[in-house]
Amino acid sequence: MTIVLGIGFILMLIGFWGLLTRRNMIKMVLSIAIAETGLQLIMIAIGFIKGRTAPILDSEVLKLEGVLKVVDPVPQALVLTAIVIGVAVNALMLTFIIRLYQQKKSLDISDYRAMKW
Amino acid sequence: MIKRSISLLVVFGFVLIFWKMLTSWLPMTDLQGVAKEYVSREPEELGAINVVTAIVVTYRGLDTLGEVSVLFLAATGVAVLLRRREKKIKTGKTKRPSSEFLQTGAALLTPFVVMFGAYIFINGHLSPGGGFQGGSVIASAMLLLFLTFPGYKFKHTALNWIESISGASYVVVGILGILLAGGFLDNRVLPLGEYGKILSAGAIPVIYIFIGLKVGTELAGILENLKHEH
Numbered sequence: 001m002t003i004v005l006g007i008g009f010i011l012m013l014i015g016f017w018g019l020l021t022r023r024n025m026i027k028m029v030l031s032i033a034i035a036e037t038g039l040q041l042i043m044i045a046i047g048f049i050k051g052r053t054a055p056i057l058d059s060e061v062l063k064l065e066g067v068l069k070v071v072d073p074v075p076q077a078l079v080l081t082a083i084v085i086g087v088a089v090n091a092l093m094l095t096f097i098i099r100l101y102q103q104k105k106s107l108d109i110s111d112y113r114a115m116k117w
Numbered sequence: 118m119i120k121r122s123i124s125l126l127v128v129f130g131f132v133l134i135f136w137k138m139l140t141s142w143l144p145m146t147d148l149q150g151v152a153k154e155y156v157s158r159e160p161e162e163l164g165a166i167n168v169v170t171a172i173v174v175t176y177r178g179l180d181t182l183g184e185v186s187v188l189f190l191a192a193t194g195v196a197v198l199l200r201r202r203e204k205k206i207k208t209g210k211t212k213r214p215s216s217e218f219l220q221t222g223a224a225l226l227t228p229f230v231v232m233f234g235a236y237i238f239i240n241g242h243l244s245p246g247g248g249f250q251g252g253s254v255i256a257s258a259m260l261l262l263f264l265t266f267p268g269y270k271f272k273h274t275a276l277n278w279i280e281s282i283s284g285a286s287y288v289v290v291g292i293l294g295i296l297l298a299g300g301f302l303d304n305r306v307l308p309l310g311e312y313g314k315i316l317s318a319g320a321i322p323v324i325y326i327f328i329g330l331k332v333g334t335e336l337a338g339i340l341e342n343l344k345h346e347h
Contacts, residue, residue, distance in 0.1 A: 001144060002139070002142070002144075005139060005142065006139060009135040009138075009139060012131070012135070013128060013131055013132060013135065016127070016128055016131055017124070017128050020124035020127060020128065021121065021124050046145070047145070048144070048145070049144070049145050049146065049147070049148070050144060050146075054245070055156065055167070055168040055169055056166055056167050056168070056169075056244065056245065057156075057159070057160055057166055057168060058166050058243075058244075058313070063160045063312075066156045066157065066160075066168075067148055067153055067156050067157045070148075070156060070168070072145065072148060072152045073152060073155060073156065073168040073169045073172055074151065074152045074155070074172060076169045077169050077172040077173045077177060080169070080173055080247075080249060081173075081180060081181070081184050083249075084184055084188060084249050084332070085184060085187055085188070087253075087336070088187060088188045088190075088191035088192070089191065091191060091192075091195055091339045091343070092191045092194050092195060094343065095194065095195045095198045095199055095342075095343070096198070098198075098199065098343075099198050099199075
């Protein structure tokens with residue numbers, strides 16, 4: 001699971017790098033989505049326990065001594081939430097980009113200086 | 118150039134943080150604390166096979182209600198920002214219709230994809246799956262329709278009614294939990310039934326059906342709004 005954790009960190013770094021260096025707003029949203037994927041992998045990997053099965057108690061053995069046989073279900077429930085919120089936020093960001101593009105016909109973030117300090 | 122080196126510096130800082138986390142990470146060897154309680158008490162207490170579903174719908178049901186509200190807010194935001202102006206809709210060139218293969222395939226597959234989505238959210242307490250996953254599958258069927266028939270329009274009143282009624286019923290089931298069982302969103306308002314059967318786990322399948330319908334219609338609405346802009 002160290003590998004999955006490492007891949008998650010690498011994806012987050014790619015996302016941060018893209019967010020800091022890209023000028024195209026759609027690419028920035030994609031970077032955020034990549035970083036999100038990395039974060040979700042990290043959360044799943046943290047809840048993993050070697051040699052155990054999914055937290056679905058569909059047999060008598062699992063029902064009686066599930067505590068010794070299944071991985072941690074709490075991070076999985078949290079990742080479910082994170083995925084759905086991620087989709088909603090990405091859709092909202094893309095909508096903002098569509099509106100901005102209708103105003104100025106440009107996708108370059110440096111053309112929008114109104115909020116710059 | 119200086120901007121790029123600052124970005125490089127920031128990312129390098131994150132590399133240091135992550136490296137420290139990765140090397141000092143100790144894998145979990147045992148369930149502890151709240152996870153242990155959930156797994157050991159869940160079969161008697163709530164009677165759902167899928168522990169993740171039990172956590173999402175009942176133990177942390179309030180979080181899920183918040184999540185559904187966030188999704189609703191985002192869908193509303195998309196709808197408000199992309200409100201269609203009827204005059205601007207006309208585009209100059211007519212689009213080529215999609216190919217015969219795509220049309221036949223989409224017409225054949227869409228009902229089955231919707232059925233599969235319904236299967237996923239009805240069986241959320243028995244197998245991997247649930248309302249959010251099933252709703253996404255239904256929304257993907259709508260995406261297939263949009264790709265194949267670009268002029269396709271939903272019946273908006275029906276969609277809005279399904280969405281509002283399922284959202285309101287979700288809250289009503291939660292409030293019934295206060296009145297009839299242990300607290301808000303308690304699933305024991307209905308009998309727990311036989312462990313492992315489809316009519317079991319109290320109100321969990323009911324709540325997940327409402328969530329599935331709501332998520333499906335909301336995501337389909339987002340897709341339609343994004344499609345309308347030219």
